[in-house]
Amino acid sequence: MKIKCFNAKNGDAIYIRNNEGINIFIDMGYPETYTRYISNDINVIDQCGEVIDLLIITHIDQDHISGAISFLRDIQSEKYSQSILKQVWHNSYRHLSVATKENSSKEDLYVVEEFLNKLSKLNSLISDATISAKQGSTLAGLIFGSGIEWNKDFSHGPIVGVNDVSIGNLKVTVLTPSNYILKNLKRYWKSELCKMKYDFAFGEEEVFDDAFEFYMLNETVLQNNSNSISSDSGECFHALLDNGVLVESEGDSSVTNASSIATIIENDSCRILLTSDAHDNDLYEILYEQSQNGINMEFDLVKLSHHGSRNNNSKWLELVSSKYYLISTDGSKHNHPDVEAIVNLILSNSKKDKILCFNSNLEIAREIDKEELKRRFNYSVIRPIEEWGIEIEL
Numbered sequence: 001m002k003i004k005c006f007n008a009k010n011g012d013a014i015y016i017r018n019n020e021g022i023n024i025f026i027d028m029g030y031p032e033t034y035t036r037y038i039s040n041d042i043n044v045i046d047q048c049g050e051v052i053d054l055l056i057i058t059h060i061d062q063d064h065i066s067g068a069i070s071f072l073r074d075i076q077s078e079k080y081s082q083s084i085l086k087q088v089w090h091n092s093y094r095h096l097s098v099a100t101k102e103n104s105s106k107e108d109l110y111v112v113e114e115f116l117n118k119l120s121k122l123n124s125l126i127s128d129a130t131i132s133a134k135q136g137s138t139l140a141g142l143i144f145g146s147g148i149e150w151n152k153d154f155s156h157g158p159i160v161g162v163n164d165v166s167i168g169n170l171k172v173t174v175l176t177p178s179n180y181i182l183k184n185l186k187r188y189w190k191s192e193l194c195k196m197k198y199d200f201a202f203g204e205e206e207v208f209d210d211a212f213e214f215y216m217l218n219e220t221v222l223q224n225n226s227n228s229i230s231s232d233s234g235e236c237f238h239a240l241l242d243n244g245v246l247v248e249s250e251g252d253s254s255v256t257n258a259s260s261i262a263t264i265i266e267n268d269s270c271r272i273l274l275t276s277d278a279h280d281n282d283l284y285e286i287l288y289e290q291s292q293n294g295i296n297m298e299f300d301l302v303k304l305s306h307h308g309s310r311n312n313n314s315k316w317l318e319l320v321s322s323k324y325y326l327i328s329t330d331g332s333k334h335n336h337p338d339v340e341a342i343v344n345l346i347l348s349n350s351k352k353d354k355i356l357c358f359n360s361n362l363e364i365a366r367e368i369d370k371e372e373l374k375r376r377f378n379y380s381v382i383r384p385i386e387e388w389g390i391e392i393e394l
C-alpha cells in the first residue's frame with residue numbers, strides 16, 4: 001500500500017493506493033493543493049482507465065474541502081472521464097435529518113436566504129475566494145449537481161461510526177462521528193436559524209445545504225482564530241520532554257472538528273488510522289471501546305489529529321502504537337503542530353521504535369531530528385525532500 005500525504009499548507013490531502021489498483025482520497029486541501037499536486041495523480045489514474053473508488057471529505061473546513069470543490073468543478077467541466085469518481089463520503093445538511101417538510105414556506109425560505117446573504121458578507125473571514133455562497137457552488141451543491149454517488153455505502157444517509165465497508169480488498173471502518181456527535185451538530189445548526197424566527201421549519205431545498213455549509217465554514221474560522229496561541233519554543237519542548245508525562249488536552253470546542261470522519265483503512269498486511277481533526281476525547285472513547293472489543297490497536301501508520309494541535313492529541317495516543325506517525329501541516333496559520341502534541345507523540349509508547357513523518361519541512365521537525373533525542377526516545381524522523389509532500393510505502 002502506498003500513502004501520499006500532500007503538502008496541503010495547514011490542511012489535509014491524503015492519497016492511498018493499494019496493489020490492486022484501489023484509489024482512495026481523504027480530503028484535498030486547498031485549490032492549489034489540487035491543481036499543483038493532486039490533479040497529476042488523478043490524470044494518471046484516469047489515463048490508466050482506473051477510477052477513484054472513494055473520496056472521503058471528512059468535515060466542513062476550508063483546509064479539507066476547498067481542493068475537493070476544485071476537483072468537482074473539473075469533473076463538471078468534463079476534464080476527466082465521466083466515471084472518474086465512484087463515490088463520495090461527506091456529511092452535509094441533508095444527512096442530519098433536520099428537514100421536517102419537503103417544501104418550505106415563502107417566509108422560511110426568505111429567512112434562510114437572508115441568513116446565507118449575511119454569511120456571504122462575512123466572506124472576508126474565509127480567505128479562499130473560490131468558496132462562495134452562490135447556490136450550487138458549495139461542496140454540497142457540486143456533489144448534488146454532479147450526480148455522483150453520495151454516501152451510497154451508508155444507504156445515502158449519514159457516515160457514522162462504528163461501521164465498516166469493503167472497498168475492493170480494503171476494509172474501511174468509520175470510527176467517528178457518532179450519532180451523538182451528529183445530533184450536537186444538528187442542534188447547533190437548528191438553534192441558529194430558530195434565533196431568527198422562533199417557528200422556523202427546515203425544508204429540503206438546496207439553499208439549506210448551502211447555508212449549512214457556509215455557516216459551518218464560518219464557525220471553524222472563528223474557532224481557529226480564538227485558538228491560535230502556541231508555545232513552540234525549543235525551551236518549552238525540552239522541559240516538557242524531561243517532565244516525562246503527557247500534556248493533557250484542554251479540549252477542542254469546534255463542533256465541525258468533532259464531526260470529522262475518522263477511519264481505519266486496512267487489508268491483510270497493513271492498517272492505517274486516519275483521525276482527520278477529531279477531538280481527543282472522542283478518539284479516546286472510541287479507540288478504548290474498540291480495544292475492549294478485541295480490536296487490534298497496532299497500526300502501520302497513524303495520522304495525528306488536527307494537524308498536530310495540542311487540543312486534539314493527548315490520551316488517545318497512549319491507546320495505539322504504530323510504525324509511522326504522520327503530521328500534516330506546514331505550520332502556517334495556527335502554528336501547528338504544537339510542541340505539546342509532538343511531546344505526547346514522543347512520550348507515548350516510548351519503548352517502541354517509531355518514525356515521525358512530516359509532509360512539510362518544519363522547524364520543529366529539524367529540532368527533534370537530533371541523534372541524542374532520537375536514541376533516548378526510540379524514534380526517527382522523515383522530512384520531505386520534495387515540495388509536494390511525502391510518500392510512504394507500507
Ligand SMILES: [Zn+2]
Pocket residue numbers: 010011012061063064277306307
Ligand atoms: Zn483541518
